[in-house]
Amino acid sequence: MLSIKNLHASIEGTPILRGINLEVKAGEVHAIMGPNGSGKSTLASVLAGREEYEVTEGEVIFQGKELLELSPEDRAREGVFLAFQYPIEIPGVSTTNFLRTALNQVREYRGLEPLDAVKFLSLMKEKMALVEIDQKLLSRSLNEGFSGGEKKRNEIFQMAMLEPVLSILDETDSGLDIDALRIVSNGVNKLKSEKTATIVVTHYQRLLDYIVPDFVHVLYKGRIVKSGTKELALELEEKGYDWIKEEVDSTATV
Amino acid sequence: MSKDNQILEDLNSKEYEHGWSVNFETDEAPLGLNEDIIRWISTKKEEPLWLLEWRLKAFKTWQAMKEPEWANVHYAKMDLQALRYYSAPKQSKKPKNINEVDPELIAIYERLGISLNEQKRLQGIAIDVVLDSVSVATTFKETLGMLGIIFCSFSEAVKEHPELIQKYLGSVVPMTDNYYAALNAAVFSDGSFCYIPKGVRCPMELSTYFRINAANTGQFERTLIVADDSSYVSYLEGCTAPQRDENQLHAAVVEIYAGAHAEVKYSTVQNWFPGDKDGKGGIFNFVTKRGICAGDHSKISWTQVETGSAVTWKYPSCILKGDYSIGEFYSVAVTNNYQQADTGTKMIHIGKNTKSRIVSKGISAGKSQNSYRGQVQVMKRAHNARNFSQCDSLLMGDQCGAHTFPYIDIANPSAKVEHEATTSKIGEDQIFYCNQRGIATEDAVALIVNGYAKEVLNQLPMEFAVEAQKLLALTLEGSVG
Ligand SMILES: Nc1ncnc2c1ncn2[C@@H]1O[C@H](COP(=O)(O)OP(=O)(O)O)[C@@H](O)[C@H]1O
Numbered sequence: 001m002l003s004i005k006n007l008h009a010s011i012e013g014t015p016i017l018r019g020i021n022l023e024v025k026a027g028e029v030h031a032i033m034g035p036n037g038s039g040k041s042t043l044a045s046v047l048a049g050r051e052e053y054e055v056t057e058g059e060v061i062f063q064g065k066e067l068l069e070l071s072p073e074d075r076a077r078e079g080v081f082l083a084f085q086y087p088i089e090i091p092g093v094s095t096t097n098f099l100r101t102a103l104n105q106v107r108e109y110r111g112l113e114p115l116d117a118v119k120f121l122s123l124m125k126e127k128m129a130l131v132e133i134d135q136k137l138l139s140r141s142l143n144e145g146f147s148g149g150e151k152k153r154n155e156i157f158q159m160a161m162l163e164p165v166l167s168i169l170d171e172t173d174s175g176l177d178i179d180a181l182r183i184v185s186n187g188v189n190k191l192k193s194e195k196t197a198t199i200v201v202t203h204y205q206r207l208l209d210y211i212v213p214d215f216v217h218v219l220y221k222g223r224i225v226k227s228g229t230k231e232l233a234l235e236l237e238e239k240g241y242d243w244i245k246e247e248v249d250s251t252a253t254v
Numbered sequence: 255m256s257k258d259n260q261i262l263e264d265l266n267s268k269e270y271e272h273g274w275s276v277n278f279e280t281d282e283a284p285l286g287l288n289e290d291i292i293r294w295i296s297t298k299k300e301e302p303l304w305l306l307e308w309r310l311k312a313f314k315t316w317q318a319m320k321e322p323e324w325a326n327v328h329y330a331k332m333d334l335q336a337l338r339y340y341s342a343p344k345q346s347k348k349p350k351n352i353n354e355v356d357p358e359l360i361a362i363y364e365r366l367g368i369s370l371n372e373q374k375r376l377q378g379i380a381i382d383v384v385l386d387s388v389s390v391a392t393t394f395k396e397t398l399g400m401l402g403i404i405f406c407s408f409s410e411a412v413k414e415h416p417e418l419i420q421k422y423l424g425s426v427v428p429m430t431d432n433y434y435a436a437l438n439a440a441v442f443s444d445g446s447f448c449y450i451p452k453g454v455r456c457p458m459e460l461s462t463y464f465r466i467n468a469a470n471t472g473q474f475e476r477t478l479i480v481a482d483d484s485s486y487v488s489y490l491e492g493c494t495a496p497q498r499d500e501n502q503l504h505a506a507v508v509e510i511y512a513g514a515h516a517e518v519k520y521s522t523v524q525n526w527f528p529g530d531k532d533g534k535g536g537i538f539n540f541v542t543k544r545g546i547c548a549g550d551h552s553k554i555s556w557t558q559v560e561t562g563s564a565v566t567w568k569y570p571s572c573i574l575k576g577d578y579s580i581g582e583f584y585s586v587a588v589t590n591n592y593q594q595a596d597t598g599t600k601m602i603h604i605g606k607n608t609k610s611r612i613v614s615k616g617i618s619a620g621k622s623q624n625s626y627r628g629q630v631q632v633m634k635r636a637h638n639a640r641n642f643s644q645c646d647s648l649l650m651g652d653q654c655g656a657h658t659f660p661y662i663d664i665a666n667p668s669a670k671v672e673h674e675a676t677t678s679k680i681g682e683d684q685i686f687y688c689n690q691r692g693i694a695t696e697d698a699v700a701l702i703v704n705g706y707a708k709e710v711l712n713q714l715p716m717e718f719a720v721e722a723q724k725l726l727a728l729t730l731e732g733s734v735g
């Protein structure tokens with residue numbers, strides 16, 4: 001479904017991603033871990049099409065299409081969803097209104113009729129139950145004054161509404177207490193299918209107890225330096241990242 | 255050059271969609287302005303002598319006045335002698351109802367999306383349409399008449415209700431108030447008049463639609479709204495003009511009188527031609543709007559959505575004379591390309607326990623300049639006056655300007671006046687967040703701007719709010735990405 005080949009990206013002239021290779025197939029869950037500042041959010045942003053990042057090399061094929069050629073909105077319409085590490089506030093715009101605009105534009109792109117108010121509302125009700133989110137929150141200004149946990153839950157609610165093919169969750173677990181973590185993970189698990197894939201970016205093994213990955217990758221200094229199965233996450237939890245850093249830094253060539 | 259600048263260089267705003275004009279036979283005054291022209295207009299309108307004298311007095315005063323220069327706007331002054339002060343579509347006789355209106359005129363308004371056909375209007379909005387210098391039609395007159403509500407063109411009111419006009423004309427905005435108000439008093443040609451009798455709640459929105467069609471013609475309409483004790487009315491005003499290379503002058507006066515316990519809501523969606531994207535042409539919109547809360551517990555609320563005009567100079571104000579009276583001003587002013595707006599309000603607290611609320615949302619894009627200018631004045635005997643002002647500016651790009659000029663003048667120590675101001679930019683983060691959910695950039699801007707202006711848009715009657723939202727989006731189209 002997603003094939004990233006030798007991806008290099010920089011911001012304001014500073015290289016951040018330095019040759020990422022990753023294959024994701026439908027039905028899979030990939031976890032990306034790594035120390036702070038290693039480039040995890042950058043990778044997520046580049047896939048979503050954030051313009052500040054300049055792709056200097058490499059290609060990304062998503063469902064047979066050159067992902068990097070598409071505008072951010074077309075990537076979303078093709079089914080790429082990014083749950084933001086720091087969701088953005090939009091004063092005066094309710095989640096409901098925001099999602100109605102989004103969903104109808106996605107549907108239009110896919111040649112579907114816009115949903116009328118009644119159908120939209122019943123879809124909302126269904127998805128609200130999935131992530132146990134309160135209707136009151138959805139009529140407030142998007143993310144404005146939301147607690148950290150509410151923001152994350154709202155991201156997953158949006159994901160549920162838009163039914164993406166590829167979901168990238170950027171540290172969705174941070175700021176969540178145990179109950180919220182369980183609810184959000186349940187939501188993500190229920191949305192998984194044979195046709196969709198998930199990339200989970202996280203610091204902590206904790207999340208991976210709930211969303212069980214098929215593969216775990218360690219990102220360090222803009223490269224994937226180690227890949228494995230979920231046991232790798234446990235090992236990282238136990239030993240930290242230092243041993244990987246040492247391994248990489250000692251063999252690094254300039 | 256930053257990315258923002260590049261984007262703005264490519265800025266190419268959507269063409270003004272009401273920029274067409276129509277040729278039809280008109281009755282016109284000769285070009286220029288002098289006493290004879292004023293007599294000509296007055297004769298044409300078969301006016302009583304007192305009104306002619308009123309006009310001539312205003313003209314004399316005006317001649318001694320200077321065009322104001324304190325506003326934060328810059329433009330080449332117009333040659334007022336090169337304008338025409340009266341232009342009216344030729345109609346064989348004044349239509350009694352909509353069926354007698356020239357079909358060609360009806361077609362003009364249909365094209366503007368305004369149906370004059372009463373059956374077609376589901377929402378029940380009574381409308382008075384003013385084309386260039388004269389009112390061409392007023393709908394729902396009979397329905398309103400049964401409640402004793404008078405809603406008609408100004409000219410008709412002068413003939414049919416001279417006692418009301420004589421009593422209230424110039425009572426809120428004196429003819430000598432300012433340069434443009436004096437000019438208007440001298441040459442005004444038509445407008446709307448509305449009277450709501452004691453205790454009557456007007457059952458429908460009253461609305462005036464202004465359209466400038468003729469070239470080289472100034473539009474000087476006057477609106478007078480009188481809400482007698484314990485009455486209520488909601489009034490809407492809309493306007494458009496053809497796209498022309500030269501600037502055109504619009505200098506209107508609106509006066510509102512509210513008796514005890516009366517409430518008047520006045521909403522404007524101003525969409526005069528703003529000039530093209532290089533700043534050529536466009537309307538000079540120099541308007542004086544003022545209301546007086548004359549009776550105790552009365553309320554006047556101004557809501558304006560200003561999207562058009564090349565230069566706007568406009569300060570809808572409230573004189574809070576009655577005790578416990580309330581004045582409100584809700585404004586969204588959008589400027590793009592080379593537009594300039596200097597707009598705001600004056601709240602003058604005279605009575606005890608008077609309250610005012612100001613919510614101003616400026617949005618600037620392109621190379622435009624957007625200024626808020628507001629005055630809160632608390633007079634000596636205005637015990638316990640309260641004011642809250644919120645002035646926000648939203649900037650798109652870094653070539654536009656937003657300015658805030660609050661003046662506070664307090665002569666009673668019990669007054670409580672609060673002023674909050676913010677300036678923000680439409681964030682690329684916000685746009686990207688929308689994009690990531692599948693929303694195109696243009697729609698993202700519209701969504702964000704409408705969210706920002708929501709508190710004001712919520713004040714508009716439903717049908718107008720939808721139109722205003724679209725207009726905001728249209729004005730800003732092409733200003734990002
Ligand atoms: N806008 C930016 N300008 C300059 N450097 C940035 C910017 N965004 C991220 N970086 C840098 O890129 C590196 C990777 O950041 P990020 O992808 O956020 O890491 P992670 O998500 O793995 O913690 C960090 O060194 C960070 O400082």
Ligand SMILES: [Mg+2]
Binds near residue numbers: 040041042085170171
């Ligand atoms: Mg990160």
